[in-house]
Amino acid sequence: MSEQVNPVLLRTGGPRLGVAVPVCAVLAAVIAVAAVAGRWLAPHDPGVQDLLNASTGPSATHWLGTDDFGRDVLSRVLDGAGSSLLGPVVAALGATLLGLLLGLMAGFLGGAFEAVIMRGVDLLYALPALLVLIVLVGMFGGGYWAAVGILIVLSTPGSTRIIRSAVLGQRTLPYVEAAHTVGLPRHRIMIVHVAPNVLPTVVATLLLDFVAALVALSALSFLGLGLPPGSTNWGRMLAENRTLLELNPWAAIAPALLIMIAAMSVTIIGDWLHGRLERGRLDHD
Template identity: 50%
Template sequence: MRARLDVPALVWAAALITLSFLTLAVFGRQLSPRDPDTQDLLLGASAPVHGHWLGTDELGRDILSRLMAATGSALAGPFVVALAAMIVGTALGLTAGYRGGLVDTIISRFADLVWSLPGLLVAIVVIGVLQGGTWLSVAVIAFLSIPHATRQTRSATLGQVRLPYVAAARTLGLARSRVVVRHILPNIRATVLTTFLLDFVTAILIFAALAFLRIGVEPGAPSWGSMLADGQSLIAVNPLQMAAPAAAIVLFAAGVTILGDWAHDTLTKDQQ
């Protein structure tokens, strides 16, 4: 019988934090104590008071409600980015690592070229010039994230190609696609998963940076990055207006990273 997993308390805490944010991503507006878009110009920017536990912004909007409502957009775009990068990057990495030769050279040079670009600067220029919204941001950041997944998957695939089971599969005349999908891919799942989670966290930080600069976001729509920007000029009035979204970004990123490390270690042990 398989031994039970020994899950550390830190991993349980990370799982609880991550699950809480994912719940807010889906039900944030429904769970928020107030309408995040309702303004109270008479109240304006204020420190925490009864009924506004994190205070209000310069338009009198409840910060806690806006923080909760912003969770969906803060996570949805980065998730799509990481998913797209995982699908395309894994396919390219498997192909390069297994085929080798000219195919490997072409894919690797493409990955190296895109990887060498200053990603955040490219995103700022492209999205800013084209005046794009969320979907352009997703497309640009996903394209810039593909090389990371490609390089990681290629490296893991090269490690598998040298093992005897791949040579045996080739000797038996198994189709190339079957060898890659049925045999190599399951053995590199730890690398694929951790790369996906790292790209997810990185995309969250990039989206927050773009929103902080007012790039790729709808005016007035709640987002963690724009809340940071709004709170910058009002930090003396209510420090929580900046601290709350900053804490949300750090907590979720830390939770996902801890879960990713634990999952990688667990999957690696299972393969040994």
């Protein structure tokens, strides 16, 4: 049993992304490969300096030129893909899993559970996450993974509110009432029956959290917090190479473009995937 769905809305709902989805999928796959195998794909050692060839433009030897220490820019952006993306992936997974747990409890159980959870969520949600992240990491000198842990806590309230809203929409549907009638325990209904029906929202939340974490951690690295100088993290590279825009602009443009492409690709794929999962769930029901 399921809710009634307007077939016209189902056919017309959601943006027609056309060719954007496969293009973004290819770009995301390339970036993912670089994140996993970037160090082995790099044509040069990303840490080797060649001061005689510092700040040079693209050439047959150095496709994206060199930075102010003569290090190959292409090798450094490939090597930095892993450190630039792993932190956001961990932060997004952590925030989404916590948000799923808290959102299910608040939305399905209600009562005192909902009151306590949502008051805590409202308190954290009122904080400016990026500013708090910068202040905490700057004050206490935490490293990159400390920043990831703080970001998980600060991102959880948004995930919790979104997932709770989706659970509230499921709680009053006939299949939940039927499960109560046959005597299924609440935790089984919540985990086995309700959680799969909010999967599209969970996936969309996960991907949006990844994009937000990528931007936040890149901004933190740009400010020189969380990672030591000379790191191949894209945000750190952008900060250190912005003075080379006249000599070799690709030293700064390449990491900036990769951050933008990764964020754009995941956002578009998330939008498309949410629509597909939602239509598949409704068709199944």
